[in-house]
Amino acid sequence: MIVGVPREIKSWENRVAMTPGGVEALTRRGHTVLVERGAGLGSGLTDEEYEAAGATLTDAAGAWGAQLVIKVKEPLPEEYKYLREDLLLFTYLHLAAARDLTDAMLASKVTGVAYETVQLPDGSLPLLSPMSEVAGRLAPQVGAHHLEKRQGGRGMLLGGVPGVPPAEVVILGGGVVGINSIKIAVGLGARVTVLDINHARMQYLDDVFGGRIVTMNSTEANVREMVMKADLVIGAVLIPGAKAPHLVTRGMIAQMKEGSVVVDVAVDQGGCVETIYATTHDKPTYVIDGVVHYGVANMPGAVPRTSTFALVNQTLPYALKLADKGLDALRESAPLRLGLNTFGGTLTCQAVAEAFDLPC
Numbered sequence: 001m002i003v004g005v006p007r008e009i010k011s012w013e014n015r016v017a018m019t020p021g022g023v024e025a026l027t028r029r030g031h032t033v034l035v036e037r038g039a040g041l042g043s044g045l046t047d048e049e050y051e052a053a054g055a056t057l058t059d060a061a062g063a064w065g066a067q068l069v070i071k072v073k074e075p076l077p078e079e080y081k082y083l084r085e086d087l088l089l090f091t092y093l094h095l096a097a098a099r100d101l102t103d104a105m106l107a108s109k110v111t112g113v114a115y116e117t118v119q120l121p122d123g124s125l126p127l128l129s130p131m132s133e134v135a136g137r138l139a140p141q142v143g144a145h146h147l148e149k150r151q152g153g154r155g156m157l158l159g160g161v162p163g164v165p166p167a168e169v170v171i172l173g174g175g176v177v178g179i180n181s182i183k184i185a186v187g188l189g190a191r192v193t194v195l196d197i198n199h200a201r202m203q204y205l206d207d208v209f210g211g212r213i214v215t216m217n218s219t220e221a222n223v224r225e226m227v228m229k230a231d232l233v234i235g236a237v238l239i240p241g242a243k244a245p246h247l248v249t250r251g252m253i254a255q256m257k258e259g260s261v262v263v264d265v266a267v268d269q270g271g272c273v274e275t276i277y278a279t280t281h282d283k284p285t286y287v288i289d290g291v292v293h294y295g296v297a298n299m300p301g302a303v304p305r306t307s308t309f310a311l312v313n314q315t316l317p318y319a320l321k322l323a324d325k326g327l328d329a330l331r332e333s334a335p336l337r338l339g340l341n342t343f344g345g346t347l348t349c350q351a352v353a354e355a356f357d358l359p360c
């Protein structure tokens with residue numbers, strides 16, 4: 001099959017959908033890989049590395065002309081012209097939040113397989129979790145940076161020093177983001193408390209981290225108590241398919257310590273802090289009631305090199321299946337079939353159809 005890898009054109013999107021290692025895996029199986037010139041530069045991957053791996057360099061139209069196009073972000077309006085019936089598109093789509101794109105996909109009859117709805121039998125989302133891992137590990141790092149005085153923080157070192165206590169880090173939600181935040185915060189020497197509503201998950205975290213963290217049931221009273229003590233709060237809750245609950249109210253923020261920091265990773269689902277709104281890497285923070293708020297909705301974009309490799313590690317096995325078997329891969333693989341969002345001008349994902357009241 002001919003596989004295309006266009007350069008991402010979304011503002012500040014420096015990830016790329018295929019690494020030279022991925023290109024090598026595809027070409028070794030007899031596929032032709034067309035990579036748009038400069039596609040990997042934002043992740044530190046040169047055209048020469050792609051060529052050495054067996055790719056043919058081309059322009060945007062060339063990459064989009066392939067039978068299977070692998071991307072990171074959803075097509076932007078400038079790219080709608082490339083959508084067509086005999087194209088198999090594999091990328092993050094997030095259609096439920098994008099009516100124009102959904103209409104363009106349906107009108108073009110493109111076959112769209114969305115990373116975010118590929119699902120394993122245990123309900124997990126294997127192509128979403130690598131980005132949660134990145135964001136989770138980034139959150140304490142970002143929090144530590146903004147606790148510095150020059151960044152508007154309390155002027156505290158997360159790990160303290162001998163004779164001076166470490167910072168209090170409070171993590172709301174102990175899922176994929178949460179456990180990765182715990183690892184880094186504990187590693188930096190902070191005192192860490194995790195609040196969740198899932199008892200089995202807290203048993204697991206307690207087993208894994210032993211005495212190095214405190215777990216607490218996520219009740220309103222416990223959240224209030226811990227947020228008031230916190231130097232850094234990390235929001236990491238998720239109720240699948242729903243808006244995040246506002247666990248930290250405006251009133252709680254007003255009672256937090258001056259210069260404390262909130263990193264609400266769940267901002268992409270509306271956030272679990274009432275005062276959070278989505279910010280960008282250009283201006284990631286703002287201050288309310290003396291509390292520094294960080295609400296970047298695409299945190300992995302800060303570390304595109306790590307994120308690209310983390311993403312491709314997970315997408316490559318599926319990309320290989322699609323390249324080897326085309327539409328038959330969807331018939332044979334239940335997880336991939338769940339990834340199918342549009343086919344032949346019809347929606348094939350229930351959640352997207354419900355969002356727009358369209359047939360499925």
Ligand code: NAD
Nearest residue numbers: 131132135173175176177196198218237238266297298299
């Ligand atoms: P997850 O499902 O693995 O974990 C969510 C956890 O929240 C679960 O353990 C669940 O029990 C817990 N939870 C649910 N309700 C709760 C409550 N009331 N109090 C405390 N805990 C509660 O999800 P995840 O992969 O860790 O993702 C977390 C959030 O981070 C999601 O909104 C996701 O979209 C977001 N995310 C954001 C970025 C970014 O760049 N900002 C990147 C990746 C993920």
